[in-house]
Amino acid sequence: MNTRDYIEIEDKYGAHNYHPLDVVIERGEGVWVYDVDGKKYLDCLSAYSAINQGHVHPAILAAMLEQAKKVTLTSRAFRNDQLPLFYKELSEMTGFEMSLPMNSGAEAVETALKLARKWAYEVKGIPRHQAEIIVGSGNFHGRTVSIISFSTEPAYRDDFGPFTPGFKVVPYGDADAVEKAITPNTAAVMLEPIQGEAGVVVPPDGYLRRVAEACKKNNVLFIADEIQTGLGRTGKLFACDYEGIHPDIMVIGKALSGGFYPVSAVLASSDLLGLFNPGEHGSTFGGSPLAAAVARAALKVIRDEKLTENAAKMGEYFMEQLEEIPSPHVQKIRGKGLLIGVVLKPEAGGARRFCEALQQKGILAKETHERVIRFAPPLIIDKDTIDWALPTIREVLMMP
Template sequence: MTSPTTFPASGSASGTRSSAQLIRAEAPVVAHNYHPLPVVVARAEGTWVEDVEGRRYLDMLAGYSALNFGHRHPAIVEAAHRQLDEVTLTSRAFHNDRLAGFAERLAELTGLDMVLPMNTGAEAVESAVKVARKWAYEVKGVAPGRATVVVADGNFHGRTTTIVSFSTDEAARAGFGPFTPGFRAVPYNDLAALEAAVDETTAAVLIEPIQGEAGVVIPDEGYLTGVRELTRRLGCLFIADEIQSGLGRTGRTLAVDHESVVPDVLLLGKALGGGIVPVSAVVAHRDVLSVLRPGDHGSTFGGNPLSAAVGSAVLDLLATGEFQRRAAELGDVLDRGLAALTGTGVIAYRARGLWAGVDIDPAIGTGRQISERLLAEGVLVKDTHGSTLRLAPPLTITEEELHTALEALRKVLA
């Protein structure tokens, strides 16, 4: 496989060590909290990456949607370079000249009012839980210490102690208790179960509009509308975690846009940092975020000038609508390609825009084994939950590159 990308000459970060040597060197000094595929990326541009030996790979994962705009998108890189020459960090002890514009643009894009800037996706989720609880006590009138949040089975919102407390994935929880109380889990895509779980203590319903880690699980049409109606009627907040599904991935700016739903609280991350810096945000109605007062919550790096400049460049790209259109149009190509593979190694798949969960026949191999075979063909993907692959290429991918990836999948399944 060849790519049209010409990479610059390699720097000295890896010295003269080979991929195998670098992988072995990590083992004694890097915590083993991941099981990466055996590829050592040294350079990247657009939809392609290159290892230290110069082998090129088509990236069909895009950093779990953190690289929606591809590796080193020139407009985002330029914005980062420009800001690096000015100021990178002030902390929120002082104002900076980039935060207001970033927050104004993000509020306008989402149809909401206020922004709480953070860094990682998990920080955004933790922040939203705190805000929802405080809103429940100050606005809804829930008795102190009694607020609850309803979540969905199969959720993935991060890996902090509080978040794994309401995970239903035992692998995420084992060995990390005692767990934070105050959460109730109900089946995903089940409005009746959700309504039964909401009571006078409920501060919020927190869901992913599409469950990513679970295998790109897409709810029935009308589910998100139902969640919006139910939370409004029963007097609690609707928090939509769009950290993976948002910012063009599904063919719309947000996954909730497919049902024209506006949640009370929206969580963004990953692609908001353009693949350069970690940027996340809690975006909400004014009456929700206004419960925070100085000293209630904070982040040294949240809203720093560099992240605000990069985030603003991302919002510039989204404002054109080009990436949403590409995800929708090429999503049809992806859908047709996966449909053609169904019954010949693919048991089932779920796709929306340029995002798909592909269930592989276990008789052919585990998701990890198929990922390794695709690696040998020059295509990078990631498995989840046994024999399911996740496909989430950069939204800059071409139709030809998409066909290349689908052909590689057909080859390894055969």
């Protein structure tokens, strides 16, 4: 079977809830993937930053295979020998006292929202079921009904109401707007330190710090969604580290498993996560021995291979080189570390055609919000590989 055969089968039998590039990937190794026709591509998306460690990292693969031969799932009805070690190692690496593992990023966000509301009623004393959570415009925290209830993207919400109440949306990047929106019923402010899906939107310097200070002053929790920005992607372990911010609650996922298995987690103090009682929240697969073993190996790779440091160094170089391309289509380059957005001018004809042209020349990137090409290769990428890609990127960005 060739690429066209697979695409025809997928389009016939699968729901059309994505608009993928027409490449059918068969295998991956490091920063490279190969399609069913044998063509090689540089992966510049990393499964939306889930594969920071590179495709099929041998150490994570070995951990997964070893654990899979023993026991994969116990449910949380019983204890297992991997979860306690995952808790400990995650705490030591991140500085948070406790964690609660889930599967998808959206599940972890929902968990954080529930935790903030529980804290609001049991600790802050907000009247029951009147808690409010402030979010930023352009946000992307997942696609559950509660999460799309505070999205500002019509495609995510128009046909899916009625919506969950209890959320306020303010302009992203405007700390004054956050502070003005806080009321006695405000439980939390939840933000992405950099908005990935919105087009790699980097807020003004000092924004996160000012928001965190406003939260502290008003007895409000600050929740940082670092699902896409965390675990080294931006050149710091967490994007919040650029401003020295330690959120009350942090949500992580994606690269927490290196792409092998859905693993996410909510990080917080013992005072906060200690509010959950047995039966109030859970997940059959969250914290499974397989998930914990994979995540432990994924964290070890980030630390031992200094992927955060490499992201900072290679990201700076990559952005500098992109900024030197004299493309008539490019409005600006923005990002941090290896989370980079090439913002195109409105008259450029959209980012999709550039991504399709890159695909034809052996580079896989993806458009976001129509006018932004996102470059986010695995954090193991080196200078030689970037130098290999730059002439092609230049050629595509210079096309009519």
